[in-house]
Amino acid sequence: MEKKWIGLIALLVAEAMNLLDATIVQVAAPVIHTDLGGRTADIQWFNAAYTLPFAALLITGGRLGDRFGRRRCFRIGVAVFVLASTACALASTSSLLIGFRAVQGAAAALVIPQTIGLIKTTFTGGALAKALGTIGPVMGLAGISGPLLGGVITEASSWRAVFLVNVPLGLAVLALSHLLPESASPQRIDLVGAVLLTGGTALIVYPILQSHAWYLLAPGAVLLGLCFLRKDLIEVSLFAHRGFAPALLTSALFFAVLSGVTLVVVLHQQLTLHHTVMRSGLVLMPWSAASGIASLLAGQWLVARLGSRLMYVGLGVLLAGLALVPYALLPALALGGTGVGLFTTSFFTEALHRVEPHQTGSAAGLLNAVQQFGGTLGVAVFGSVFLRHPQAIDRPVWVAAATIVVTVATAHLMRSRSSRRGRVGRVPVSTGR
Structure with a gap:
């Protein structure tokens, strides 16, 4: 196996660690609270303490990679993530655990924006589409493994x-990361802009997690608006491409549905049908497995044949799966997962194919941050719709279906003229040269 493909394994494991860490802790959180004590609200903050700094620092993390080197920042982030994970395992109080979770989230914000940039540096042409196509299967496997590992490990050993x-996984990533090429696009770091961005993001995300604090949204929006006036923080030139802003909106809408629907399915299994945590995790297997397989097929063959038109196919299949959820859950999840896999590979190919090398960190950070926003918003909105009527799973599902219809429109806006004529299908992602 070529060194670049072994290096890709390190990047994929790092991506998987991020998803595993969130899903495993969701399952273990009630047991952690029972052992450590503290406020009932701490159960929510075991995850929120990770999500908040992760979302708030993603763009800054991408910018740091541009400035100081993507491989260097990737390795530093993974090392801190491993140390913070060890500290979480040794935490003696809920407050300490929440603090260490925040460090984990900050470290992940330094790691995740570098992965796409390093993939784009390592691969070109058709190999790039294939490399991007491996993300879906890995995420699907992590999505399947997270809830199951959380239940099995907590039951067999301890929540610690x-x-x-994360420790052996992180050490393996560090051992393989020397195979990755170093890349950077020297840029000045805007410290004032970074503070504005972090504060604004926190003020936006916090009310989504804590619904009593909606008054923070307005000042958060103002701070984020000021960030776009500071050209050394965010590559404003990204928005010269007419499709990039619609790509951000498309990402937010799609991942809101993705996170919201999976949450609703788990809540329906546990609260309405009174199934065990283990069984609830198994129910999601058709969704995750189908997503992984479809993403692999899309990256290997379909993007090259259909180009960005594959986004419409994926959204259509996902919409059909959502319509089937109230009537046949498992087939619906398999169909919906197929749509997710088809969409995600073609979406990231289209969203990033016009990005120049010096824009990569900023673009990856923005896309990841918007994805995180969308996912957090989806959990809040779809979870609230379901909890108001826990016997009626069809209500949040129809809201999700309507959101996907809007996503079709925003996806159309992000397509370039060349991709509409099928050129991007033949050369999925440009190298920026």
């Missing part, structure tokens, strides 16, 4: 072992 899973 849940955090220790």
Whole structure:
């Protein structure tokens, strides 16, 4: 196997660690609270303490990679993530655990924006589409493994072992990361802009997690608006491409549905049908497995044949799956997962194919941050719709279907003229040269 493909494994494991860490802790959170004590609200903050700094620092993390080197920042982030995971496993109080989770989230914000940039640096042409196509299967496997590992490890050992899973994975990533090429696009770091961005993002995300604090949204929006006036923080030139802003909106809408629907399915299994945590996790297997397989097929063959038109196919298949959820859950999840896999590979190919090398970190950070916003918003909105009527799973599902219809329109706006004529289908992602 070529060194670049082995290096890709390191990037994929790092991506998987981020998803695993969130899903494993969701399952273990009630047991952690029972052991450590503290406020009932701490159960929510075991995850929120990770999500908040992760979302708030993603763009800054991408910018740091541009400035100081993507591989260097990737390795530093993974090392801190491993240390923070070890500290979480040793935490003696809920407050300490929440603090260490925040460090984990900040470290992940330094790691994740570098992955796409390093993939684009390592691969070109058709190999790039294939490399991007491997993300879906890995995320699907992590999505399947997270809830199951959380239940099995907590039951067989201790909740502390849940955090220790990251240690061998992180060390393996560090061992392989020397195979990755270093890349950077020297840029000045805007410290004032970074503070504005972090504060604004936190003020936007916090009310989504804590619904009593909606008054923070307005000042958060003002701070984020000021960020776009500071050209050294965000590559404003990204928005010269007419499709990039619609790509951000498309990402937010799609991942709101993705996170919201999976949450609703788990809540329906546990609260309405009174199934165990383990069984609830198994129910999501058709969704995750189908998503992984479809993403692999899309990256290997379909993007090259259909180009960005594959986005419409994926959204259509996902919409059909959502319509089937109230009537046949498992087939619906398999169909919906197929749509997710078809869409995600073609979406990232289209969203990033016009990005220049010096824009990569900023673009990856923005896309990841918007994805995180969308996912957090989806959990809040779809979860609230379901909890108001826990016997009626069809209500949040129809809201999700309507959101996908809007996503079709925003996806159309992000397509370039060349991709509409099928050229991007033949050369999925340009190298920026």
